[in-house]
Amino acid sequence: MSVVITGASQGIGRALAFEFARHGHAVVLNARNRERLQTVAEEIRTRVPEARGVITVPGDIRDPRVVSFLIGSAIEQFGQIEVLINNAGIGIYDRLWNLRPEEFRVVWEVNVLGTLLCTQEALPFLKKSRGTVIAISSVAGLIPVPGMSGYCATKFAQDALMSSLRMELRGTGVRVLVVYPGPIATGFTRHALGSERPVPSLQTDRLVRPWQSPERLARAIYQAYRRKRRTLIYPWWYHIPVWLYRHLPRLYDFLAARVVASEPKTDGPSS
Numbered sequence: 001m002s003v004v005i006t007g008a009s010q011g012i013g014r015a016l017a018f019e020f021a022r023h024g025h026a027v028v029l030n031a032r033n034r035e036r037l038q039t040v041a042e043e044i045r046t047r048v049p050e051a052r053g054v055i056t057v058p059g060d061i062r063d064p065r066v067v068s069f070l071i072g073s074a075i076e077q078f079g080q081i082e083v084l085i086n087n088a089g090i091g092i093y094d095r096l097w098n099l100r101p102e103e104f105r106v107v108w109e110v111n112v113l114g115t116l117l118c119t120q121e122a123l124p125f126l127k128k129s130r131g132t133v134i135a136i137s138s139v140a141g142l143i144p145v146p147g148m149s150g151y152c153a154t155k156f157a158q159d160a161l162m163s164s165l166r167m168e169l170r171g172t173g174v175r176v177l178v179v180y181p182g183p184i185a186t187g188f189t190r191h192a193l194g195s196e197r198p199v200p201s202l203q204t205d206r207l208v209r210p211w212q213s214p215e216r217l218a219r220a221i222y223q224a225y226r227r228k229r230r231t232l233i234y235p236w237w238y239h240i241p242v243w244l245y246r247h248l249p250r251l252y253d254f255l256a257a258r259v260v261a262s263e264p265k266t267d268g269p270s271s
């Protein structure tokens with residue numbers, strides 16, 4: 001049995017790889033950067049004795065051949081897939097009128113098409129194992145955020161794919177867990193596309209910081225998986241803007257526009 005994790009070379013995906021390995025799972029790690037992925041695998045091998053096994057399958061999940069090789073490698077090495085975690089993702093920060101179509105296309109293809117391809121490829125095996133699909137969406141997949149319209153569009157779409165799939169899978173024994181994190185302290189903002197990225201160091205606040213740890217999020221996701229939950233909004237207080245947007249949308253618009261307008265932005269190139 002194995003857990004396939006896309007985008008596992010850093011950030012949330014890396015933390016999930018450690019978390020599942022610590023609970024005795026074999027982990028199959030994907031991301032584009034071969035060296036960084038290899039480093040994570042080595043760290044798990046040396047620091048996590050409970051891990052059943054770890055392999056790396058580098059490549060871009062926008063490419064169906066990579067996805068086919070990723071899922072095939074998991075089956076060849078470990079026989080079954082217990083969990084697929086659609087985690088790989090990119091952000092894009094721009095107001096709609098500044099969005100560059102070629103950048104939006106990249107983000108769309110990673111966040112939406114990548115999720116679709118990996119899920120389609122893994123589903124026959126997940127049906128055999130009565131396994132779980134986990135998608136790392138975002139709070140921005142539930143509430144619109146000014147300055148992130150392109151990213152929100154991909155995360156709303158990813159959520160729609162996964163939430164429809166949950167119903168399509170009724171009776172098969174396969175479960176779907178969609179996770180909606182708020183801001184987490186990873187390289188996400190630095191790696192994002194677009195020209196209006198917020199300054200990462202100024203995003204955090206002392207009270208909120210512990211909740212932004214990718215390791216803490218990974219623990220919450222593992223618990224949600226074990227408890228067979230269908231959704232996880234993290235941290236819990238993001239239920240408030242979600243509720244506000246659904247029930248008092250004008251007030252939500254007003255507050256969200258003010259909060260985002262007050263954030264300092266960088267227009268440097270992403271790294």
Ligand SMILES: NC(=O)c1ccc[n+]([C@@H]2O[C@H](COP(=O)([O-])OP(=O)(O)OC[C@H]3O[C@@H](n4cnc5c(N)ncnc54)[C@H](OP(=O)(O)O)[C@@H]3O)[C@@H](O)[C@H]2O)c1
Pocket residue numbers: 006007008009010011012013030031032033034036059060061062086087088089090091110136137138139180181182183184185186187188189191
């Ligand atoms: N951090 C946040 O504040 C936050 C909040 C809510 C939701 N999320 C979501 O959480 C997920 C993980 O984000 P993160 O914060 O951990 O960001 P991150 O630190 O930038 O990590 C992104 C991961 O995705 C991989 N990746 C990017 N494009 C890929 C592709 N085409 N094919 C395969 N792998 C690819 C990256 O590795 P390579 O560059 O080597 O490919 C990296 O391992 C994303 O879906 C993001 O939308 C993040």
